[in-house]
Amino acid sequence: MIPGKILAFLEDEGTVAVSGTRETNLIPHIHYVAGWEVESDKRTIRCYINQAYTDNLISSLEDNRQFCLTVTQVGSHETYQFKGDYVGSTEPNHDDLAAHQRIKTSFAKAVSQVFGFPEEMGLAYIPRPSLVVRFTVREIFLQTPGPGAGHRLFPPEEK
């Protein structure tokens, strides 16, 4: 189960995300993410992806199920990476599109404040999703820049 503090980050504070997969021969691929939502079991994440970023996505997931998602807050650099197992994919529903819109708006405001870009530019940067990838979280890592980056937060590292 995703710890409460990180759940809150996913729900209210993360502004942009990217995901990764790998082929059978260990070649990795980047898939930009257009939003995310945690399901009611608090361990499955729905990850929204536009058609432009789906090359090698489903073929890799069906081959080995390995998926990673990194979510960051523009400005503070607070970042977490979620690694887990693919459980399925589907078309986005009404709630998914609402979550996508909320995150897109939040991203546009953040890049406007931090980089000085017009909000319209930020809105255009995150395209409407065409696919939802669902995965169960196995591990969570802190990735905020600094010496603590890379520490596993869930399950906690043994001391």
Add this chain to the structure above:
Amino acid sequence: MMDKAMLPDEIKPVMESGIPAIVVTCSADGIPNATIISRVYYVDKTHIALSFQFFNKTIRNVRENPQACVAVSDLAANIKWILDVQYDHSETEGPIFDEMDMQIEAIASATGMAGIFRLRAADIYCVKSFKKLSFTSASSRE
């Protein structure tokens, strides 16, 4: 012999724009890892460099499995470049290292993180292929 792609000049300002980049690597046991980095450095038409600052998962992964995928964004033009690259070698001195060291310090100061970043090496990657994804025009691949 590894295939190499020739990067167009138009990617250089994208790498220098200050917009963070993305790196996805994969461990030898098959677990992908996605990281946001401050920038990617253009070396020449067939090579890029990434900074080695901490002995993090990306660094460990590329020493186990040299394949990586790197993305840089042109936010103003709404274009993303996705590069398939392969780790080649590390440099701990010389002009590429010195240039990266200076720029990392500048980024650290500008983002309020001075003193957190320290360059250990410039990791040099060969560009195997790339694609340019645009939401305003047709995409291209090489």
